[in-house]
Amino acid sequence: MEVQRLRILQLHSNFIEIEAVEKEIALAEETDKKKDRLEELAVLFTSVEEGDNTNVARKAMENTKASLDKLKVNRILIYPYAHLSNTLAKPADALKLIKEMEKVAKDLGFETYRTPFGWNKKFSISIKGHPLAEQFRIVTGDEAEEEPVSEALKAEEKLKSFWHILQTDGKLVPVEEFDFKGHKNLEKLAKYEIEKVRAVQQVPPHVKLMRRLEIADYEPGSDPGNLRWYPKGRLIKSLLEQYVTKQVIEYGGMEVETPVMYDIQHPSIAHYLERFPARQYLLKSDKRDFFLRFSACFGQFLMVHDAQFSYRQLPLRIYELTRYAFRREKSGELTGLRRLRGFTMPDCHALVADLDQAKEEFLVRFKLSKEILEKGLELNKDEDFELAIRFTKDFYEENKDFILSLVKLFNKPVLVEMWEERFFYFVLKWEFNFVDNLDKASALSTDQIDIENAQRYEMTYVDEKGEKQYPLVLHCSPSGGIERGVYALLEKAHRDSKRGKAPILPLWLSPTQVRIIPVAERFLEDAEKLMKEIEGHQIRVDLDDRSITLGKKVREAEREWVNYILVIGEKELSSDVLPVRDRKAGKKIRKMKLQELITEIKGKAGDKPFKPLTLPKLLSKRPQFAF
Template structure:
């Protein structure tokens, strides 16, 4: 099925004659002429043969897409218009009528005022496209794959980017000729990039793990891609937030906060809406149309454009944690924690006097991103996207960067600059299904300062546009959690290892298990001693067998399990199971155990466990 959606200021049609060879729909006389004076979303629909495989699914997919688009536009009126000119592979008249009427009924059930023109008639119509950035959209629906794609003009061959692999010896090889034998994840990543498809046809494993571990879950009453976070998941995010805050402060950044929504009448915002129209969430406030930001750039750059900045202030770094940023990703791409419509993004922007200073600062931020990946224990593939002119001048410098991470990199070379950046890099995680997700990134921006009129006063007392670095040291925090869960699943399924999370991010770091109730008082002393060190500890005080308690601790990926019985109470020595090494019955005094944990608490970012999680007998369950 193909949909041409046009937001129109009024619409009218009148049936003329039946189409020869088609089944002309028999409708009452008054339905052959309609005039709508108010705004309306007109949906021209071509039903194709492949839609006949599953009529109900075709109706559902089309109805959902039209509904979401109408809500994006804050439009309450929809015109369903049969239109045979968007495809040559037309479905049969009978099934087309069923699908079109089904779409109308579905949209009416969603509360829209819905109109439909009759199928199988030549019609005259009047249309007045409103002309805003989202007023027109062409989409195709693949019923078999349950995928909706918004179609865009194809690039000319000479304008297309080309993919290569840059080896550690400096040799640049076309991606088809590279030997991926020792780099299986790089192969998955390369295939993912070249395919251009971001559609997910099955649920990745982390979606089950995030629920079972009580981290996050889907919220059926919200828009897809907006999740609910349980206390353990929110604890993980808050640890990451504190960790990243400390990292950027150490780098020299200044934290700020800017609005989450903006008006659409500013020229810069209008230009951005046109370029990235498909990403927008639009909302109404009285007579105003507002959009929810998809990045912090708008607020940060408006703020910087209002400042008086000297060359002595450079490099000038500002940092914002956007909770949230919003992108209206296509429904077939939204899945779990990997791709969301509302996400938490740490955004660092740095003003630099020129490209040379930007490169020096880039080196520091590249190292920062590498540290974040290492501390999060996330494996990654590295990609550089670069304009050819910049590549020709700076390829030796780029080679020094991949030598730092000691692995070959994907290089995408663009014949000319198409966006605000001349070079950017990403660390990309490849999940169990072979799908890639960008995490940390740094981008060299040579255009946004001009667009936003951001200036600094140079040594000659003249206004100059700075070069801006865009950096997210981690990427969206939700993707960090996604990557850690997927990595744990890969370790368990492919490597036959024990799944786990990094110790510093584990919601529960130590679990105390008692053999009987008479050991509870002593166990509570252990809990209190660990809590004083801000080690997150809980106590399994239930009347279950030790075996069951141990199994549940394993299911919850608890890094350290301490068993307390008569022997431990009498000897004041703890019996410990260490998940990472698989060691059982490790004997330590409490003091040595605390010393051991503190030595391995890296990075040393500590947040306390919420008190309701202290005792398993009163443990709140979330699912």
């Protein structure tokens, strides 16, 4: 015999807003609270069926307790909801059981709320994106069995990953069988991705450095993960931003700017939000709810949606330096410049006609990204970063040669994650991962082939026959987050110092490239003349005019990682040879003519962007921001 069952739809929610509109039945409860808003809770939409008894109600709450303990949720809202059943209990019985559930919930220690029974209500709800956020439970009288029919659980199945190393000869080796000799960082990346290795408890080196070098710092007056940038840090960050933008424009990116906030109700966006589990910053303006963007996708897609273009204009490349993108990561996940809630991300999309064009474009962007890391950040692929490629099994079977061509471009074995089925909106994705001093891996550059969003945003082009077609969309951040770039530079510098090398920033990013130190006050005037001359060549130079000892000035210049130090005194004024203390050359003092030094610096800086020093050039006029 068919047993009647109590039905609960359990939704782990950011918030719910309820408004009781009008009474629907005579039995409706009185309520003094017509409107309510609750946050961070599980909402239990509950239908009581014919034949349910208090025993069922009790078991339902016990099951709920077991489920919610796993999610660490202790606040619940019991919401009588008739629409889950077509064999509803009589209102009087239902109300009785609802009240019983409420009582049991309180006994179990839940912070329990309930909406009034018998009302026509309206509500807005924001559901968390994680896999267990939505669950449907049916509780029977005798066994109280649980049948989780969660969509998300099915999704977890799809997500089953297989980890391999793909070698340059095309051989796909399971990770556990691969010999990592000579590939230590790749091993660390694999371990980090698969096992999530434990690190020693210590402050990451770059966090100390970012403060000591007056680059960036935590801002107690803001939300965690939103940093302040001191003049030197702003200079470095700004140069990186300019450089990446310049490279992307050369590649053909059309630079645009789009809003930082979007209406949560916008139909295309709402779907996209479901697919992106990161938590958002929400904000209210009048009666509408907005979220702060977590990438530049929306803005660019909405713009492209309204644009008119044909196959002749493909690939269509659109770019924004997203300042900022916001992701409300959990507080415990934030780390210095590695993981932030507000960050700067170059985001470049390319719309392409078909898979062949996608592949072609993908290779171009792969090379662009690699060049930005190698030439811009001066990272070395052989010791600083590793490639990971992720794809579905089907895509791999059909595109082996293409995937291998990426590996060959990288010319090193790469980490591969393969999925049985597609769950995300992309079929292929790669990232360059930096491995830091604590053996943590972080993605820098990335690109992916998206096969869903053209439809979702109704982005179409006109083909040769004059018919509308959906393009494929490539999503690329050619450098990764700019903050993460700075993180990588600092971690790399720290690694150098552990190996006995002087830590240093790439010359073109160094706030002070040349420091002039006069031996005594009477040489100040000549030192300033020298400074003006060097400055005229677009070189960042400053002057330590403080009345402290020479030794101390040299020490402080070295602690600031100044690239070249010039000490000026009697000897220098009577000859045209300068004693150049070169940090990169092991702090050796090199005898050079001024013109030789200028030529060397200009040569090393190459065609990178230049900005003048944004601090007083006299050290005596400079405030201290940190340490």
